[in-house]
Amino acid sequence: MTDNKKQLNPDTVTAQALGWLEESHKGVIPGIFPSTTYEREPDGDYPSGRVYSRDHNPNYDQPEKILCELEQGSDALLFSSGMSAALAVIQSLRPGDHMIAPQVMYWSLRKWLVTVGASWGIDMSFVPNGDVAALKAAVLPGKTKLLWLETPANPTWVIDDIAAWAEVAAEAGACLAVDNTVATPLLTQPLSWGADIVMHSATKYLNGHSDVLAGALITKKDDDFWEKVKVNRNAGGAVLGPFEAWLLLRGMRTVSLRVQRASENALTLARHFHTHSGVEEVLYPGLPSHPGHEIAARQMTGGFGGMLSVRIKGGEGAAMAAAAKLDLFKRATSLGGVESLVEHRASIEGEGTPCPPDLLRLSIGIENVQDLIEDMEQALGGN
Ligand code: PLP
Numbered sequence: 001m002t003d004n005k006k007q008l009n010p011d012t013v014t015a016q017a018l019g020w021l022e023e024s025h026k027g028v029i030p031g032i033f034p035s036t037t038y039e040r041e042p043d044g045d046y047p048s049g050r051v052y053s054r055d056h057n058p059n060y061d062q063p064e065k066i067l068c069e070l071e072q073g074s075d076a077l078l079f080s081s082g083m084s085a086a087l088a089v090i091q092s093l094r095p096g097d098h099m100i101a102p103q104v105m106y107w108s109l110r111k112w113l114v115t116v117g118a119s120w121g122i123d124m125s126f127v128p129n130g131d132v133a134a135l136k137a138a139v140l141p142g143k144t145k146l147l148w149l150e151t152p153a154n155p156t157w158v159i160d161d162i163a164a165w166a167e168v169a170a171e172a173g174a175c176l177a178v179d180n181t182v183a184t185p186l187l188t189q190p191l192s193w194g195a196d197i198v199m200h201s202a203t204k205y206l207n208g209h210s211d212v213l214a215g216a217l218i219t220k221k222d223d224d225f226w227e228k229v230k231v232n233r234n235a236g237g238a239v240l241g242p243f244e245a246w247l248l249l250r251g252m253r254t255v256s257l258r259v260q261r262a263s264e265n266a267l268t269l270a271r272h273f274h275t276h277s278g279v280e281e282v283l284y285p286g287l288p289s290h291p292g293h294e295i296a297a298r299q300m301t302g303g304f305g306g307m308l309s310v311r312i313k314g315g316e317g318a319a320m321a322a323a324a325k326l327d328l329f330k331r332a333t334s335l336g337g338v339e340s341l342v343e344h345r346a347s348i349e350g351e352g353t354p355c356p357p358d359l360l361r362l363s364i365g366i367e368n369v370q371d372l373i374e375d376m377e378q379a380l381g382g383n
Contacts, residue, residue: 010186011256013069017249020062032246033058055234059245063216066252067206070185071198073218075226077233078245082181082201083108084238085215089177089197090146091236092228095121098143102129102160104153106179106201107349129158130292135168144172149195150179152296155309155345155361156354157182157283159292162299166194175225181205181336182307186259187300191220197229204336205306207251208258212244258338258366262306265372266364270308272373277313278322278380280358284308306364307335309345312380316357320344323360325379328371335363340372 008016022030036053040046050056064076079085086109093099101113103126113124123143127134135147147169151160162178169176177197178190184205190198200206202214219226233239240248263286270284285296286304296304312319323331329342341363345355364372 008069010070013066014252014255017062017253018066018069030059030062030246030249032242034242053242054237054239055230057239057242057245059242059249060240063202063245063249063252066249067185067200067216067218071180071189071218072191073198073220075222076216076218077230078202078240078248079215079217079233080238080240080244081213082106082179082199082203082215083112084236085199085201085217086148086179087112088217088229088232088236088238089175089199090117090122090148091232092225093122093145096123096143097145098123098125098140099146099148100125100127100135100138100144101148102127102150102153102158104129104156104158104354105148105150106154106181107345107353107355109179129153129160132161132164132168135165139168139172139174141172144174147172147174147176148179149176149190150182151188151299152182152285152292152305152307154182154307155343155359156356157285157290157292157305157307157309159285159290159296159299161295162188162190162193162195169196170194182305183300184255184259184305186256187263187303187305191218193299196220196225201336202248203334205259205262206255206336207248208255208337209247209251210334210337210339212247212251214240214244214248259306260303261366262336262364263303265366265369266306266308266362267304268369269362269364269372269376273310273376276380278318280311280313282308282310283359307362308364309359309361311356311358312360314358316344316346319358319360320347322379326375327378328367328375329362329379335361337363338366340365340367 038050067076125138175196178195181201198218200216267286274282329340343361345361346357
């Protein structure tokens with residue numbers, strides 16, 4: 001393997017997958033290594049440095065190293081899903097530790113926090129997104145150990161200032177972990193704004209083809225907290241299979257082109273539909289009317305991402321009817337794939353959701369944007 005020492009740009013890092021070669025045949029693509037175990041020398045040594053596949057599968061090395069490069073971290077870990085990556089961080093807390101998260105965030109994680117997390121003794125506070133004063137007020141000196149942030153936040157795409165959260169975390173002596181799934185490392189690098197850990201549902205943009213469930217964590221420092229996270233992966237065993245790691249790497253090679261195209265398409269759609277007679281509001285941080293636009297413009301470079309939501313005039317019934325009429329957009333959950341998806345989030349999230357009932361979440365793919373506009377136009381009944 002050759003490790004490229006020159007600091008390369010993210011699109012080169014991903015396209016070349018660091019330029020690593022598969023050692024035995026000099027292939028430009030790695031093999032798939034299914035072995036779960038590795039031979040020990042007669043003297044007891046492990047000459048390959050690998051013991052057992054739960055931590056040491058060779059198919060993890062390249063994607064983890066690429067993620068370190070993209071996020072400017074010192075270490076990275078792959079997981080079997082975004083949720084297992086997030087839980088490896090949260091389960092590093094001790095009963096009685098206090099954690100703060102924003103009110104709008106990935107719903108399943110929030111649900112876990114208020115149900116299982118609470119029953120395990122994690123003391124939770126949720127603060128309104130975009131309200132740093134509320135965040136500061138929520139800190140419990142000596143008790144607050146983890147600040148969890150997601151920006152843009154699913155599904156209303158509210159924006160939080162990572163640097164401001166990092167300042168609060170540092171003052172509290174807490175770890176700041178940022179779910180960077182939606183922005184991707186191509187558009188935002190949370191560690192450079194002061195975060196300690198970055199989390200990805202690699203199921204989404206990093207893979208990009210809706211055919212792998214995967215998660216990742218990247219750390220700024222290899223400290224005691226990260227040691228606990230590593231133990232959680234190894235002992236918890238929520239690891240990725242070698243084939244899935246290989247597929248993830250294949251997807252990551254085109255992430256830069258996909259994210260760029262999805263962002264351009266999303267911005268075009270947001271601009272087109274925000275004055276549409278059938279639309280109450282378009283929620284997209286790339287629009288100057290979005291309350292978080294100024295922070296997003298500073299924090300995100302190269303685009304505002306491929307996720308946007310539209311609030312349909314006429315309420316929940318009208319939103320459901322519009323979703324039913326869409327043809328190119330597939331009615332499915334998830335995001336970050338090459339194909340565009342639509343989802344009525346409130347009915348998926350259920351009781352207690354902060355998501356408005358008239359909201360349709362759109363994951364914008366890499367199709368021709370004119371085709372997407374026409375599909376939405378016909379679903380909204382023309383202009
Ligand atoms: N974070 C965000 C922002 C997500 O959208 C999701 C899944 O939709 C997750 C985390 C969880 O990831 P996974 O489905 O890979 O477990």
